[in-house]
Amino acid sequence: MDIDQLIQKYLHSEITPEEREELNRWLMEDDEHLRYFFRCQNLQDVYQPAFLPEGINGRKALREVLPVVTRRRRLIRRWTTAAAVALLCIGSAWIRHHRQEAEQAPVQMVAVDPAPVSEVNPNEITLTFADGEAVNLSGEAAAEIRREGGASAQVSAGGIAYEAQDSVPAEPVYHTLNVPRGKDFFLALNDGTKVWINAETEVRYPVRFAAHERKIFVKGEVYLEVARNVEAPFTVVTAQSEVTVLGTAFNVKSYGEEDSQITLVTGKVEVATGDEAVVLQPGEQAVVNAEGGEIATRQVDTDLYCAWHEGKLIFRNNSLEEILRLLARRYDMDVTWTSEDLKRLSYSGEIERQNRVEDVLKVVGHTDDVRFSVSNGTIIVHKP
Amino acid sequence: MDNKEINERDLLQKLSKGSEAAFSVLFTHYYADLVLFAGSWLKGEQEACEDMVQEVFLRLWSDRAEAAGIDSLKSFLLKAVQNRCISYLRHKQIESKYAGLAAVTMSNVSRETEHYILYSELRERLDEALEILSPVQRKCFEMSRFEGVKQTEIAKELNVSLRTVELRLSEALQILQEQLKDYFTICLLLFC
Numbered sequence: 001m002d003i004d005q006l007i008q009k010y011l012h013s014e015i016t017p018e019e020r021e022e023l024n025r026w027l028m029e030d031d032e033h034l035r036y037f038f039r040c041q042n043l044q045d046v047y048q049p050a051f052l053p054e055g056i057n058g059r060k061a062l063r064e065v066l067p068v069v070t071r072r073r074r075l076i077r078r079w080t081t082a083a084a085v086a087l088l089c090i091g092s093a094w095i096r097h098h099r100q101e102a103e104q105a106p107v108q109m110v111a112v113d114p115a116p117v118s119e120v121n122p123n124e125i126t127l128t129f130a131d132g133e134a135v136n137l138s139g140e141a142a143a144e145i146r147r148e149g150g151a152s153a154q155v156s157a158g159g160i161a162y163e164a165q166d167s168v169p170a171e172p173v174y175h176t177l178n179v180p181r182g183k184d185f186f187l188a189l190n191d192g193t194k195v196w197i198n199a200e201t202e203v204r205y206p207v208r209f210a211a212h213e214r215k216i217f218v219k220g221e222v223y224l225e226v227a228r229n230v231e232a233p234f235t236v237v238t239a240q241s242e243v244t245v246l247g248t249a250f251n252v253k254s255y256g257e258e259d260s261q262i263t264l265v266t267g268k269v270e271v272a273t274g275d276e277a278v279v280l281q282p283g284e285q286a287v288v289n290a291e292g293g294e295i296a297t298r299q300v301d302t303d304l305y306c307a308w309h310e311g312k313l314i315f316r317n318n319s320l321e322e323i324l325r326l327l328a329r330r331y332d333m334d335v336t337w338t339s340e341d342l343k344r345l346s347y348s349g350e351i352e353r354q355n356r357v358e359d360v361l362k363v364v365g366h367t368d369d370v371r372f373s374v375s376n377g378t379i380i381v382h383k384p
Numbered sequence: 385m386d387n388k389e390i391n392e393r394d395l396l397q398k399l400s401k402g403s404e405a406a407f408s409v410l411f412t413h414y415y416a417d418l419v420l421f422a423g424s425w426l427k428g429e430q431e432a433c434e435d436m437v438q439e440v441f442l443r444l445w446s447d448r449a450e451a452a453g454i455d456s457l458k459s460f461l462l463k464a465v466q467n468r469c470i471s472y473l474r475h476k477q478i479e480s481k482y483a484g485l486a487a488v489t490m491s492n493v494s495r496e497t498e499h500y501i502l503y504s505e506l507r508e509r510l511d512e513a514l515e516i517l518s519p520v521q522r523k524c525f526e527m528s529r530f531e532g533v534k535q536t537e538i539a540k541e542l543n544v545s546l547r548t549v550e551l552r553l554s555e556a557l558q559i560l561q562e563q564l565k566d567y568f569t570i571c572l573l574l575f576c
């Protein structure tokens with residue numbers, strides 16, 4: 001058989017083991033042969049690309065990657081500033097110490113904590129360490145705040161990132177994040193998994209995952225982009241179900257009082273309750289009944305359920321009751337209804353996230369069916 | 385695809401000093417080509433390929449201090465992507481073995497990254513070159529080179545003599561060789 005045909009067969013994955021032997025022998029004979037082969041392979045790759053080149057969106061990919069880049073960078077920059085500030089403090093304390101030495105007892109040196117919090121405010125984002133100590137994560141101060149369990153935790157304004165360190169703990173060490181109503185937060189786990197945490201949500205996770213299992217616990221709503229690792233499945237445990245994946249993007253919404261929803265954007269996940277399990281395909285949503293625990297699946301427009309992590313609110317024929325429940329959580333408001341009928345009104349639309357709930361309500365209030373007034377943290381819904 | 389000429393040395397310098405702008409330019413310049421390159425290993429797994437290329441770039445970013453010392457970024461990136469593809473396939477092989485599934489076949493001939501020509505570099509030129517061919521020359525070339533059809537079968541299909549196929553092919557090869565010579569200086573890919 002002539003060598004070109006062998007190469008063609010190889011490139012089309014039609015080569016038999018014997019022919020493969022023959023091709024290998026020929027390739028070994030001469031470097032020139034090998035180069036000829038590489039060129040054929042290269043030309044084939046270009047002539048019959050594996051994917052539609054037009055379907056690869058570099059700008060979109062860059063938009064996904066850049067937040068990681070800028071965050072890491074900001075962390076480093078902030079950390080350097082924080083270190084400089086800490087040094088200054090220590091420096092001046094030392095000078096004072098020297099000056100006063102003659103007449104006074106030495107000034108006691110206090111360790112400079114980058115996020116000094118004496119009392120934890122439950123209305124702020126709170127991180128609880130393995131030993132039960134808790135700190136508020138608010139304000140701009142950015143720094144490494146804790147190093148334990150084989151990882152370091154680095155905080156910045158909008159998020160926290162874990163990086164594995166040299167030592168591997170025998171037992172996983174857990175941290176817990178509490179994001180109250182009216183806030184959201186970003187968590188980067190040590191395996192590269194990204195977690196967007198919505199308002200009124202608690203997430204418990206190991207600071208460093210074990211080699212063969214990745215498991216986190218969620219009460220509330222998170223959007224996840226799980227880093228692919230075929231050797232360690234990733235499981236999200238909620239009160240009602242367990243969702244297991246290898247690497248994928250999906251949304252889990254599991255507030256105690258409502259049915260939980262697991263919405264799959266890409267990849268594949270398994271949703272399991274005590275006695276039932278379903279596998280979701282992209283574009284499918286599993287609804288776990290809050291009382292009975294039954295799982296129902298349906299096709300959905302995933303944007304509707306996942307757009308919040310990009311700061312957008314999308315509604316499709318949602319009842320005003322649902323919409324206001326969501327807004328109340330997002331903006332930390334209470335809702336007063338002056339008429340029960342209003343709850344059943346339904347709306348569709350897309351709203352970019354606004355800083356003030358009033359601006360969101362203005363959009364909804366553009367219709368003539370309903371009026372809102374806001375006072376003292378309460379949204380009052382009334383007829384026009 | 386970003387076909388703009390870029391000043392790589394300069395960009396690598398800036399990258400090593402932490403320039404996000406330089407990172408962005410390099411990313412968009414190479415992204416699609418690298419995803420296609422990964423695709424030559426992992427056919428049909430575009431998402432996995434895109435993930436891998438993104439990881440390679442994030443790695444480039446986190447090791448940016450050394451970026452100024454990279455000799456050929458193209459070759460560096462191709463190698464990094466190829467390594468990831470190979471280890472991904474290895475994982476898959478192990479996985480399918482445990483799952484009792486048919487083994488994932490893995491070609492163990494790596495691509496040569498030093499002189500690899502990227503999709504965006506070659507595709508346009510190749511298309512232009514193919515345009516110059518007569519329809520019969522082109523048909524013979526494509527069947528023989530890209531579809532792996534034997535010359536005797538090409539003759540049968542096109543209803544011409546074997547001698548005609550041979551002639552048209554060698555004409556086609558000569559023209560293409562001339563057209564693409566800048567890209568294949570090291571060896572003559574298209575000799576017969």
